[in-house]
Amino acid sequence: MGRYVVRRLVQMVPVFVGATLLIFLMVNVMGDPIAGLCGERRCDPATAARLRAEFGLDRPVWQQYLTYMGNVFTGDFGTAFNGQEVTELMATAFPVTLRLTLIAILFEIVVGVTLGVVTGLRRGRPVDTGVLLLTLVVISVPTFVTGLLLQLLLGVKWGWIRPSVSTEAPFAELILPGLVLASVSLAYVTRLTRTSIAENRRSDYVRTAIAKGLPRHRVVTRHLLRNSLIPVVTFIGADVGFLMGGAIVTERIFNIHGVGYQLYQGILRQNTQTVVGFVTVLVLVFLVANLVVDLLYAVLDPRIRYV
Amino acid sequence: MLLDVRDLHVEFRTRDGVARAVNGVSYRVDAGETLAVLGESGSGKSVTAQAVMGILDTPPGRITGGEVLFRGRDLLKLKEDERRRVRGAEMAMIFQDALSSLNPVLPVGDQLGEMFVVHRGMSRKDARARAVELMDRVRIPAARERAKQYPHQFSGGMRQRIMIAMALALEPALIIADEPTTALDVTVQAQVMDLLAELRREYRMGLILITHDLGVVADVADRIAVMYAGRIVESAPVHDLYGAPAHPYTRGLLDSVPRLDLKGRELHAIKGLPPGLTHIPPGCAFHPRCPMARDVCRTDVPPLYGVAEPDAARGSACHFWRECLDG
Amino acid sequence: MSEQHYESERVVAVTGVGGTVDLGADGTERPGKAPGGPGGPGGPGPRDRPRSLWSDAWRDLRRNPVFIVSGLVICFLVLISLWPSAIASGSPLACDLAKAQEGPRPGHPFGFDGQGCDVYTRTVHGARTSVTVGVLATLGVAVLGSVLGALAGFLGGVWDAVLSRITDVFFAIPVVLGGLVLLSVITSNTVWPVIGFIVLLGWPQISRIARGSVITVQQNDYVQAARALGASRTRLLLRHIAPNAVAPVIVVATIALGTYIALEATLSYLGVGLKPPSVSWGIDISAASPYVRNAPHALLWPSGALAVTVLAFIMLGDAVRDALDPKLR
Numbered sequence: 001m002g003r004y005v006v007r008r009l010v011q012m013v014p015v016f017v018g019a020t021l022l023i024f025l026m027v028n029v030m031g032d033p034i035a036g037l038c039g040e041r042r043c044d045p046a047t048a049a050r051l052r053a054e055f056g057l058d059r060p061v062w063q064q065y066l067t068y069m070g071n072v073f074t075g076d077f078g079t080a081f082n083g084q085e086v087t088e089l090m091a092t093a094f095p096v097t098l099r100l101t102l103i104a105i106l107f108e109i110v111v112g113v114t115l116g117v118v119t120g121l122r123r124g125r126p127v128d129t130g131v132l133l134l135t136l137v138v139i140s141v142p143t144f145v146t147g148l149l150l151q152l153l154l155g156v157k158w159g160w161i162r163p164s165v166s167t168e169a170p171f172a173e174l175i176l177p178g179l180v181l182a183s184v185s186l187a188y189v190t191r192l193t194r195t196s197i198a199e200n201r202r203s204d205y206v207r208t209a210i211a212k213g214l215p216r217h218r219v220v221t222r223h224l225l226r227n228s229l230i231p232v233v234t235f236i237g238a239d240v241g242f243l244m245g246g247a248i249v250t251e252r253i254f255n256i257h258g259v260g261y262q263l264y265q266g267i268l269r270q271n272t273q274t275v276v277g278f279v280t281v282l283v284l285v286f287l288v289a290n291l292v293v294d295l296l297y298a299v300l301d302p303r304i305r306y307v
Numbered sequence: 308m309l310l311d312v313r314d315l316h317v318e319f320r321t322r323d324g325v326a327r328a329v330n331g332v333s334y335r336v337d338a339g340e341t342l343a344v345l346g347e348s349g350s351g352k353s354v355t356a357q358a359v360m361g362i363l364d365t366p367p368g369r370i371t372g373g374e375v376l377f378r379g380r381d382l383l384k385l386k387e388d389e390r391r392r393v394r395g396a397e398m399a400m401i402f403q404d405a406l407s408s409l410n411p412v413l414p415v416g417d418q419l420g421e422m423f424v425v426h427r428g429m430s431r432k433d434a435r436a437r438a439v440e441l442m443d444r445v446r447i448p449a450a451r452e453r454a455k456q457y458p459h460q461f462s463g464g465m466r467q468r469i470m471i472a473m474a475l476a477l478e479p480a481l482i483i484a485d486e487p488t489t490a491l492d493v494t495v496q497a498q499v500m501d502l503l504a505e506l507r508r509e510y511r512m513g514l515i516l517i518t519h520d521l522g523v524v525a526d527v528a529d530r531i532a533v534m535y536a537g538r539i540v541e542s543a544p545v546h547d548l549y550g551a552p553a554h555p556y557t558r559g560l561l562d563s564v565p566r567l568d569l570k571g572r573e574l575h576a577i578k579g580l581p582p583g584l585t586h587i588p589p590g591c592a593f594h595p596r597c598p599m600a601r602d603v604c605r606t607d608v609p610p611l612y613g614v615a616e617p618d619a620a621r622g623s624a625c626h627f628w629r630e631c632l633d634g
Numbered sequence: 635m636s637e638q639h640y641e642s643e644r645v646v647a648v649t650g651v652g653g654t655v656d657l658g659a660d661g662t663e664r665p666g667k668a669p670g671g672p673g674g675p676g677g678p679g680p681r682d683r684p685r686s687l688w689s690d691a692w693r694d695l696r697r698n699p700v701f702i703v704s705g706l707v708i709c710f711l712v713l714i715s716l717w718p719s720a721i722a723s724g725s726p727l728a729c730d731l732a733k734a735q736e737g738p739r740p741g742h743p744f745g746f747d748g749q750g751c752d753v754y755t756r757t758v759h760g761a762r763t764s765v766t767v768g769v770l771a772t773l774g775v776a777v778l779g780s781v782l783g784a785l786a787g788f789l790g791g792v793w794d795a796v797l798s799r800i801t802d803v804f805f806a807i808p809v810v811l812g813g814l815v816l817l818s819v820i821t822s823n824t825v826w827p828v829i830g831f832i833v834l835l836g837w838p839q840i841s842r843i844a845r846g847s848v849i850t851v852q853q854n855d856y857v858q859a860a861r862a863l864g865a866s867r868t869r870l871l872l873r874h875i876a877p878n879a880v881a882p883v884i885v886v887a888t889i890a891l892g893t894y895i896a897l898e899a900t901l902s903y904l905g906v907g908l909k910p911p912s913v914s915w916g917i918d919i920s921a922a923s924p925y926v927r928n929a930p931h932a933l934l935w936p937s938g939a940l941a942v943t944v945l946a947f948i949m950l951g952d953a954v955r956d957a958l959d960p961k962l963r
Contacts (some may be wrong), residue, residue, distance in 0.1 A: 014803075022807065023807065023812075023815060140892065141944070145937045148919065149933075149937065156926065203407065204408040212425070213391050227410070227412055248810050264814065264904075282811070286806050301412060
C-alpha cells in the first residue's frame with residue numbers, strides 16, 4: 001500500500017505539471033498579463049516595459065513558468081489585479097466554495113443514495129420509472145438553466161430564499177446553490193446506486209444471505225448495500241474535485257464570492273497570477289481526490305490489491 | 308417423514324411467455340436419508356429446491372400450486388418471518404459456486420458467525436469462536452487465522468468447505484446441496500463429497516443432492532429422482548434404478564456414461580435437445596427424443612405409474628415402463 | 635485498478651450499466667456456472683457476433699418508444715436548423731425596442747425579449763447553432779478520440795503511456811474553466827472556436843473508451859487466431875478490432891452530443907461562447923436573466939428548447955446503449 005501511494009504520487013507529477021503548464025500557456029499566449037495593472041487605462045509603453053521586466057515577462061515562457069512554480073512552492077502565488085495577494089483572495093474564496101461543495105456532497109449522499117436504493121429495490125415499479133425519468137431530465141437540463149429556474153421560482157416568485165447570496169455566504173444561504181451544484185451529480189449517483197443495487201440484488205451471495213435465514217433489513221444493509229455502494233462512494237469522492245472546478249456557473253447565478261467568482265474576475269481582467277494560482281490549487285484538489293478514491297477502493301473492496 | 312413435497316408447480320414469466328419450470332413434482336425425504344435429484348440443466352431440479360428453501364426470485368418466479376410439508380407444516384402457508392426462521396436453522400442449502408455465493412467483502416468468519424448472531428442471539432465474540440470451531444470441523448487448517456480472510460483468498464475446495472460449514476452451523480434437519488462439487492477439480496470433488504457424506508451421517512441429517520453426475524449419486528444416495536422438463540420421470544432406490552431403469556430417459560442417461568467394462572463400445576447419446584420450458588411438448592415431454600415413443604405418448608401425459616417390484620416405493624412416468632424394465 | 639475507473643464510472647453513470655468491480659484487473663477469476671447436464675444441451679451456438687449485434691440492436695431500437703420519441707424530436711430539430719424560415723419567417727435580428735418585454739400576442743406566440751425581439755423566431759433560429767455545434771463537435775471528438783485511443787490500445791508500450799498521461803492532463807482541467815480561459819480572448823464570432831475548444835477538451839473521453847475496448851477486443855480468441863494466422867497489423871486493426879470496438883464509442887458519443895450542446899449554451903451564458911448578434915439559446919437565456927421578474931417567458935422558452943434538445947440526445951444515447959450492450963440481453 002505504501003509503495004502504491006508513492007508510485008501514484010510520482011505519477012501525479014507529470015499530470016500536475018502538464019495541466020498547470022497548459023493553463024499557464026493558455027493565459028499567457030492568449031491574454032495580456034499586464035493589462036489591468038495600470039488601472040482602467042492602457043499602460044503607456046514605458047510603464048509597460050518596466051512592468052514586463054519587473055514581472056519577468058520579457059523572458060521565455062518556460063522560464064516564467066519555472067519561476068512561477070518555484071514561487072508557488074514557497075507559498076507565493078503573486079498579486080491579483082487590485083494589488084491584493086492571490087493567497088489572500090484564496091483565503092476568502094476557498095472556504096466559501098468548500099462550504100458549497102460540502103452541501104452538494106451531502107445532497108448526493110443523502111438524496112442520491114436514498115433514491116438509488118429505493119428505486120434499485122423496486123426496479124420496474126412506478127416509483128422507479130418516475131425517478132429514472134426525473135434523473136434523465138435533471139441530467140439533460142444544463143445546470144445554469146436549473147439554477148436560474150429554481151432562483152426564479154423559490155427566490156423571486158415564492159420568496160422562500162434570498163435570490164442572491166451575501167458576501168459571507170453562511171451555510172443556510174448556500175442550501176439552494178448547493179442543490180443546484182449537486183443536481184447533475186445527484187442524478188448520476190441515483191442512477192449508479194440504482195443499477196448497482198439492482199445488479200447485486202440478483203447476485204449469488206445475496207441469495208446465500210436469504211438462504212441463511214437473515215432478516216430482510218440485514219440482507220439489505222449488511223450484504224447488499226455493503227457491496228453496492230463501493231462504486232458510489234468512489235464516484236462521490238472523485239466528484240469533490242469536479243464540483244469545486246464546476247462551481248463557476250452556480251456561483252455566478254447566485255452571486256457567491258467563491259473560487260468561481262474570483263476566477264471569473266481574473267479571467268475578465270486577464271490577470272495571469274489569479275487564474276493560474278486558482279487553477280493550480282483546483283488541479284491539486286482534483287488529483288488528490290482521485291488518489292484518495294483509489295485508496296478508498298482498497299479499503300472497501302478486499303479483492304483489490306495494489307501492486 | 309422429514310420433507311414431503313406434493314404436486315409442486317412453479318412458473319416463470321419471461322419475455323417469450325410463461326416458462327413452466329416445475330410441473331407437479333412430488334418427492335419425500337426421511338430423516339437421515341439421502342435423495343439424489345438427477346437431471347439436465349433446465350429440468351427444474353434447482354427451481355424445485357429453491358421453492359422448498361423459499362429463496363425463489365419472485366417475481367419472475369411464482370409458485371402456482373402444491374405443498375411443501377416440512378416436519379408436518381406446510382412451508383408455503385407460513386408467514387415470511389416464520390419461514391425465515393426455518394431457513395438456515397432447520398434446513399440449509401449449499402450452492403454450486405462458492406466464490407460468488409460468499410459475500411466478497413466480508414471475512415468468512417463473520418459470514419459463518421452471522422448464523423449464530425441472527426438465529427441464536429449470540430454475541431459477536433462467541434459467534435466468532437463458534438465460526439472457528441466450524442472451520443476446524445470441516446478441516447480447514449489454521450482456522451483461527453483464516454477466519455479473518457476473505458473468500459477470494461481461499462482455494463475452490465476450501466471455499467466449498469466453508470459453504471458446508473455454513474450449512475451445518477445450526478445442525479439443520481435437512482440440507483439441500485445444489486451441484487456442490489460441479490465447480491471443483493475432480494480430485495477435490497471426491498474430498499468434498501466424502502466430507503459432506505461423513506458429516507451428514509454424523510449429524511443424521513436428511514440430504515437432497517442435486518446433481519447431473521451419475522458417479523456421485525451411486526456412492527452416496529439412498530434414493531434417486533430423475534427429472535425431465537419439470538417433472539419427475541422416475542423415482543427409485545438407487546440400486547434398483549442402476550440395475551434396471553424403468554424409463555427410457557433414465558436408460559439413456561445410464562448409457563451415455565463411459566464405462567471401463569464396456570470399453571471400445573460406442574457411447575449412446577440421447578438424440579436431440581431438452582425442450583424449452585415455454586414450449587413443452589404435449590403428451591410425454593420426452594417423446595420427441597424417445598426411441599420407444601408411440602402415438603399415445605404424443606397425446607397422453609403419463610402419470611407416475613407404480614412399478615410392481617418388491618420395493619413398492621418405485622415409480623416411472625412412462626406408458627411403457629414394463630417394456631423398458633425388461634430392456 | 636488505476637486512475638481509469640473514474641472515467642468509466644462517469645460514463646457508466648450516465649449510461650446506467652455497470653457498478654460492479656472489475657475483477658479482471660487484479661487477476662481474480664470468476665468461474666462461470668458449469669453448463670450442461672449429461673445430455674449436454676448447448677445453448678445457441680456461437681453466432682456471427684458483429685452482424686447479429688447490429689441487426690439485433692436495430693430490431694430492439696425500432697420497438698423502443700424512447701428511441702422513437704427522441705428520434706422524432708431530433709429529426710424535427712435537424713429540419714428546423716436546416717430551414718428555420720419554414721416555421722418562423724421573420725428575422726431573429728428584427729427587433730423593436732418599443733415592444734421590449736411584452737407578452738404573447740397573435741403572430742408572436744412566445745412574446746418579446748428585453749430588446750424587443752420576437753422570442754419565437756429567436757428560439758426557432760437558435761436550434762441551428764446548437765445542432766451545428768453538437769454534431770460537428772461530436773464528429774471531431776469521435777474521429778480524433780477514437781483514432782488516438784485505438785492507436786494507443788493497439789500499439790501499446792510508449793505510445794500508450796504517453797497518450798494516457800496526456801489524457802490525464804486534459805481530465806485534470808475543469809471544462810468550463812478551460813473554456814473561460816481559452817475563449818475569453820477570442821474575438822471571432824462564429825461557431826468554430828467553440829467547436830474547436832470542445833474537440834480539444836473532449837477527445838480524451840472518447841480516446842479512453844476506444845483504448846479500453848480495443849484492448850478488450852484484442853484479447854478475444856478470434857483476434858488471437860487471426861494474429862496466429864499471420865494477419866498484418868493494419869488488417870488486424872481495421873478488419874477485426876475496429877468494427878467490434880466501435881459500439882461503445884457510438885454510445886458515448888451520442889450521449890456526449892447532448893452534453894456538448896449544453897456546454898455551448900453554458901459558455902454562451904457565461905459570455906465566452908457565441909456573442910450577439912449570433913443567435914444561441916445560451917445568449918438569450920443569459921440576456922433574459924436580469925429582467926426575469928418582468929418577462930419570465932423570454933427565459934423560459936429558450937430554456938425549454940435547450941432542455942428538450944439535450945434530453946432528446948441523451949435519451950437517444952440511452953436507448954442506443956440499451957440496444958448495443960450485450961450484457962443486458
